Amino acid sequence: MKLKWISYPYIVWMIIFILLPLFLILFYSVTYNTSEGLGFTLEYFQRFFEPIYINVLWRSFKLALVSTGVCLLLGYPMAMILADKELKNRNVMVLLFIIPMWMNFLLRTYAWMTLLERNGILNSLLGLLNIAPKDFLYNEGAVILGMVYNFLPFMVLPIYSVLIKIDKNLLEAAGDLGANSATTFRKIILPLSIPGVLSGVTMVFMPAVTTFVIPRLLGGGQFTLIGNLIEQQFLFVGDWGFGSAVSVIMLILILISMGVMGKYEKEQEGGGLW
């Protein structure tokens, strides 16, 4: 393929900001400093397979999977409501969904802290009903809540954009041929919406499995996820080798899961935001 002049800035951009950093991470993950120069080592990768870090990996995947599941359960019906052609003011509804995303993600997460605290707004409301204060903050539930809240739009929008494109004649035809609404959903709407669901799942799962701000703020630093582990190695401990090795492992796992997703998606029509 012949490259056009106009594509050079993008190529330079990709080299500087994508390829070079990736190469550096790979480089750091297999080298160590000695007095005679650099040496090759696989020690960092080996260290990751200690039970304590496997446990961190497991916890990250577990929380991300639960969040993705909850997002799907909440998001699919929401997308169907939005895509309903009878719906009035649809644009307003979609806008209401998008507006919170214009606000900074950190601010919104901090706001949850004030809501969930022991003396926070939620507990004050419960207090009015004479219910003893509960610990909402600093547990796994709070972390999952933070993930679901922040990533839900990434589930709803791809599904919505696929559902809205479904030919309404298909649904009418199904009705004419005697299918009730449950059968129509099962045989027509659901299969046709799979591409949207897949990109929704990917777009929620990826940020959820790598997030480090949400467990820090809403989990009180007690639930170390893979993102926290990487952050800690780079910012506080200065063990760039181990941090890079964890990043590489994470990258490989994400590539594998994307490959699996892509295999399904290829058979369908691509949909959503990708």
Add this chain to the structure above:
Amino acid sequence: MKKYFKLVLFMVVATILLAGCSGGRETLTVYNWGDYIDEDVIREFEKEFGVRVVYDEFATNEDMYVKINAGGGNYDVAIPSDYMIKRMIDEDLLHKIDFDNVPNYQYIDDQFKDLGFDPNNEYSVPYMWGTVGILYNKTMVDDPVDSWKILWDEKYSKQILMLDSQRDSIGITLKMLGYSLNTKNTQELEEAKDALIEQKPLVLAYVGDEVKDKMISGEAALAVVWSGDAVYMMRENPDLAYAIPEEGSNLWFDSMVIPKTSKNKELAEKFINFMTRTDIAFMNTDYIGYSTPHTEAKKQLDPSLMNDMAAYPAMEDLEDCEVFEDLSSSASVYDRIWTEVKAK
């Protein structure tokens, strides 16, 4: 060939454009702990010296060290603590300060000069000092707070806030176990690790500066804090009290230094001298609540503060307290312990 030439040309132009963004007034870059200065002081320095100050914050000494060691930031002045200053001197990361340019150094109390981490006082000018202790809410704690062991008491499960800082958290655990907080003994460190893991279910959260909001609003009963923050929090909420446990604690000094990343050492020295001027030193200590080593600024403080054990403890009461020493090669053991405690 032409294709590559254009590519190179583009990169050159981009570099020049990016580099050209600075310029104009002289710039001073300061790297300090979060919430650790009266911000009016920065504006006053800018006005008085006609320069621009870029002010950055860090949360722990390790955080700061990693960034400066990686060569990022071009910092002119940083304010790390004792053991970290020692480490930076040993690793040749600091400039010697020309004390002829810092005449206000004469106001620093002699007991804060020539300290162990900088024995001939060539690299650092003291900024603040203090201790680490337990801040507790008198309405929620009815036991006497005189030992670190109270942080391991199941009665206060989910009422305890720990510092998200490895040296401090491991340090107080070692003190509780009766060891030195500078130990390099693997056996003692293993015990500290086990104790921290055992304590984890009782901890509400590992926090940084959020501890202030949490304790003031009564979210938790006990918290490990630095003395100056304790003074500030007790001022905001009179139910709070501060105690230095009997086993001893950490006595620390934060000092101003000039990292080798500095490109304007002279301006950095002007800034350090400015920070040590009596009115400015007073503004800072009055605003942030930490204890000043500045003799003249201390005289201007509210006399009641002098009797406050949290703000100005008598040095003879601090006999069991230790100053952190640089751990050199054992630092990685501490890193690993903290990573494992947090990952558990």
